[in-house]
Amino acid sequence: MMNETLKTLALAAMEKSYSPYSTKKVGAVIELVDGTTFTGCNVENSSFGGTVCAERVAIWKAVSEIGPTVSVKTVVVATDASPPWVPCGICRQVINEFASAECEIHLVNKTGDVKSFTHKQLLPHGFDRSALME
Numbered sequence: 001m002m003n004e005t006l007k008t009l010a011l012a013a014m015e016k017s018y019s020p021y022s023t024k025k026v027g028a029v030i031e032l033v034d035g036t037t038f039t040g041c042n043v044e045n046s047s048f049g050g051t052v053c054a055e056r057v058a059i060w061k062a063v064s065e066i067g068p069t070v071s072v073k074t075v076v077v078a079t080d081a082s083p084p085w086v087p088c089g090i091c092r093q094v095i096n097e098f099a100s101a102e103c104e105i106h107l108v109n110k111t112g113d114v115k116s117f118t119h120k121q122l123l124p125h126g127f128d129r130s131a132l133m134e
């Protein structure tokens, strides 16, 4: 579930954004099933393909600190947009990799809009490890 602490963390992470090319700040926080949180922001690159989204930065920080057992309970993504931005397709795929069964994704902005989904709603029929374990 999203709470004010997670929303505040996602909005604060936006301010760390390195986005000189798009000028679009994105912040994210993930909460793991044990309550641990990790934040991320988008980090752009002059070679545009080197850009990484806020959501993936948060997940890679978590995996690099915790290890492969990372299980994400909640994702909150903050932008200045109204309605707030949804995660891109690559981020949906990466969230799916580490999502707990009931993982929720909440989209927020400073003006108070909130849109909420489950990760399965944002990536129906997602490709996952089950295909590789046959």
Ligand code: THU
Pocket: 019, 022, 024, 026, 041, 042, 043, 044, 051, 052, 053, 054, 055, 085, 086, 087, 088, 091
């Ligand atoms: N961006 C994110 O950080 N997350 C998303 O899910 C969508 C896009 C960033 C990437 C880039 O720095 C900027 O937003 C414009 O695409």
